Amino acid sequence: MKIILAAPRGFCAGVNMAIESLDLAIKAFGTPIYVFHEIVHNKFVVETFREKGAVFVDHLSEVPEGSHLLFSAHGVSPEIRRYAKERRLVAIDATCPLVTKVHLEAIRYAREKYTIILIGHDGHDEVVGTMGEAPEAIVLVESVEQAQKIEFPAGTKLAYLTQTTLSVDDANRIIRVLKERFPQLEGPPKDDICYATQNRQEAVSVLAPEADLVLVLGSQNSSNSQRLRELAAEKGVDAHLIDGAGDIDDGWFAGKNAVLITAGASAPESVVQGCVDHLKVRFNATVEIRSIREEEVHFPLPRPLRELGASPK
Ligand code: SF4
Numbered sequence: 001m002k003i004i005l006a007a008p009r010g011f012c013a014g015v016n017m018a019i020e021s022l023d024l025a026i027k028a029f030g031t032p033i034y035v036f037h038e039i040v041h042n043k044f045v046v047e048t049f050r051e052k053g054a055v056f057v058d059h060l061s062e063v064p065e066g067s068h069l070l071f072s073a074h075g076v077s078p079e080i081r082r083y084a085k086e087r088r089l090v091a092i093d094a095t096c097p098l099v100t101k102v103h104l105e106a107i108r109y110a111r112e113k114y115t116i117i118l119i120g121h122d123g124h125d126e127v128v129g130t131m132g133e134a135p136e137a138i139v140l141v142e143s144v145e146q147a148q149k150i151e152f153p154a155g156t157k158l159a160y161l162t163q164t165t166l167s168v169d170d171a172n173r174i175i176r177v178l179k180e181r182f183p184q185l186e187g188p189p190k191d192d193i194c195y196a197t198q199n200r201q202e203a204v205s206v207l208a209p210e211a212d213l214v215l216v217l218g219s220q221n222s223s224n225s226q227r228l229r230e231l232a233a234e235k236g237v238d239a240h241l242i243d244g245a246g247d248i249d250d251g252w253f254a255g256k257n258a259v260l261i262t263a264g265a266s267a268p269e270s271v272v273q274g275c276v277d278h279l280k281v282r283f284n285a286t287v288e289i290r291s292i293r294e295e296e297v298h299f300p301l302p303r304p305l306r307e308l309g310a311s312p313k
Helices: 013-029 043-052 078-086 097-111 125-131 144-149 168-181 195-210 223-234 269-283 303-307
Strands: 002-007 033-036 054-057 068-071 090-093 115-119 138-141 158-162 213-217 239-242 258-263 286-291
Touching: 002 195, 002 269, 013 033, 013 043, 013 068, 013 090, 013 097, 013 303, 043 054, 078 090, 090 303, 097 115, 097 125, 097 158, 115 125, 115 168, 125 138, 144 168, 158 168, 168 195, 168 223, 195 213, 195 223, 195 258, 213 223, 213 269, 223 239, 223 258, 258 269
Parallel strands: 002 258, 002 286, 033 054, 033 068, 068 090, 115 138, 115 158, 213 239, 213 258
Antiparallel strands: none
16 A cells, blocks of 8 residues: 655644743743633643643633733634733733734725625634724625625625635635625735645645545644645545544545545644554555655744743744
8 A cells, every 4th residue: 555645744833832831931930821712723732732731721710810821823812912911911822823823804994994804713712812903894604605694785895704714615605606696895905814724635646546545644623734634535535634643443444545644724734644653554554755845944943932032043
């Protein structure tokens, strides 16, 4: 059996920055250190940090006054920032700059009196944070069906934004419907779906047709990982989204000759290698690395960590 190992895969620049931030914050400030929501949507990463003394909370009321608090890569609404200030929490913002870019676009459009159609998934941390920037100006659209039905008063100034981790194809289908129905619709100057999401999807698009099974490493609550699994399935290839080698069912590989392995932007390389090793041992698999694009993106650490000189960057 052959393993086709897709590249790029796994950690993106935003996830790298968020993980390094939490690591440095633990070293600089000690534990417990609090994190609003999961630092990134990956079970393995969250568990590893929990063992190091990070405490993940869904409500700031759970954080004792004066504590250090990290905002995760997905970003937060201004209301959360305000509440953190009120409780005298020492906030470190590990929001990915590409999420912040969408927040700033929302603020600008709202200021210019646009109604903003945010294309994204209801309840996702990033969507909750973005909508919080201008709750009175943003409406969420999740599907083509909703795009076909949504109505606005005549003459409404309209703009759309998207969650950073959507399926490029699904988002384009929704945008097409909206543009047909609302010709005045404006969009962001540059794509909101981030480079990492696009590149990982492109790799699956190109390589899945060469495989008869696809393994996507990532957690079930990881939006970009789910999209990779769906994309492979749309290409007609059996696909499984798994956290690691422990989730593998050897029965999946009966009669399969080529397995594509990729990983969502929050899945560490160690879980990828765990799967590769499993398939080598169980099926004598060989590995072919297939890179469809180079990535050279790095984001700076949040200012408090830079200023502390906690990192050489
Ligand atoms: Fe940032 Fe994209 Fe990574 Fe999300 S997936 S953290 S938007 S680079």
